[in-house]
Amino acid sequence: MTSALTPRWAIDTERETDGALAQTLTLFLVGAKCPFRCVYCDLGDAMIDGATPVGSLPNQIRLGIAAAQADCHTIKLYNASNLFEKRALPSVDDATIAQLVSGYERIVVECHPRLIGERMERFADALLGTLEVAMGLETVHPDALPQLQKAMTLSDYDRAAGRIDKHGCTHRAFVLIGAPFVPPEASLEWTVKTASYAAGRGARVISLIPLRPRVGSTVPMFAPSLAEVEQALERSLQVAPEAVVQVDPWGLSRLSACPSCSQARQERIVHMNLSGAVEPPVRCPRCAENQ
Numbered sequence: 001m002t003s004a005l006t007p008r009w010a011i012d013t014e015r016e017t018d019g020a021l022a023q024t025l026t027l028f029l030v031g032a033k034c035p036f037r038c039v040y041c042d043l044g045d046a047m048i049d050g051a052t053p054v055g056s057l058p059n060q061i062r063l064g065i066a067a068a069q070a071d072c073h074t075i076k077l078y079n080a081s082n083l084f085e086k087r088a089l090p091s092v093d094d095a096t097i098a099q100l101v102s103g104y105e106r107i108v109v110e111c112h113p114r115l116i117g118e119r120m121e122r123f124a125d126a127l128l129g130t131l132e133v134a135m136g137l138e139t140v141h142p143d144a145l146p147q148l149q150k151a152m153t154l155s156d157y158d159r160a161a162g163r164i165d166k167h168g169c170t171h172r173a174f175v176l177i178g179a180p181f182v183p184p185e186a187s188l189e190w191t192v193k194t195a196s197y198a199a200g201r202g203a204r205v206i207s208l209i210p211l212r213p214r215v216g217s218t219v220p221m222f223a224p225s226l227a228e229v230e231q232a233l234e235r236s237l238q239v240a241p242e243a244v245v246q247v248d249p250w251g252l253s254r255l256s257a258c259p260s261c262s263q264a265r266q267e268r269i270v271h272m273n274l275s276g277a278v279e280p281p282v283r284c285p286r287c288a289e290n291q
């Protein structure tokens with residue numbers, strides 16, 4: 001039995017490494033919960049118990065592409081889990097999915113570094129476009145990373161990045177702004193170090209994700225302010241000039257900021273995402289943040 005659910009979708013513009021702008025369709029697919037239990041992650045809340053039924057993700061992808069009706073360069077198949085894990089996607093569906101996305105030049109999927117292997121390589125071989133694997137690096141802070149319960153070491157990330165690159169694919173790194181267990185006063189410094197680390201492992205894109213504190217968690221978590229996000233982006237752009245460094249644009253309006261300049265700060269972040277350059281700071285008569 002297969003699901004006939006049209007997934008949520010979004011269309012964004014992303015900068016390419018050569019500065020060109022590309023339209024990107026993201027499909028938010030619903031399937032099996034991720035088997036990992038990262039302390040900050042709430043993505044599993046919207047997922048299903050049990051394995052993803054055969055045919056469900058191909059159906060969602062078909063419906064999502066039809067609903068968006070957009071001529072995009074890139075498609076992101078985000079399943080809040082790991083596309084190359086058998087409970088998340090039955091392997092009999094791989095070929096159908098490869099066919100469904102044949103109109104896109106880049107296909108971005110999510111996967112934990114420890115699940116990068118032969119299946120990823122076979123999937124990449126079946127695509128007409130280029131596979132890009134998005135992996136959570138989160139933070140390279142040596143005490144914080146193990147406490148995130150991500151079941152990943154930096155060696156796991158390095159090995160996965162090397163294997164992806166060797167197979168002619170690319171990767172993007174997710175980096176947290178405000179990672180739990182990183183001392184708040186050192187948070188900016190470690191975000192920048194983590195972006196620099198990802199760039200050193202060949203990440204084509206570095207997506208900075210403002211922490212979304214998990215409701216009900218006993219782990220202390222704090223969302224960064226918009227001004228802190230601006231600083232993280234400015235500094236990360238400078239340490240990773242070869243990569244496309246950007247802030248995840250979804251949910252910026254939820255971050256705390258002075259009401260007079262919140263809109264201007266969000267727009268500044270979006271402009272920096274697209275230009276790859278540090279833009280003039282926001283001058284606000286009501287607050288002194290970032291001036």
Ligand code: SF4
Binds near residue numbers: 034036041
């Ligand atoms: S591996 Fe990714 S999707 Fe899975 S729990 Fe961790 S952050 Fe969430």
Ligand SMILES: [Zn+2]
Binds near residue numbers: 261
């Ligand atoms: Zn202000």
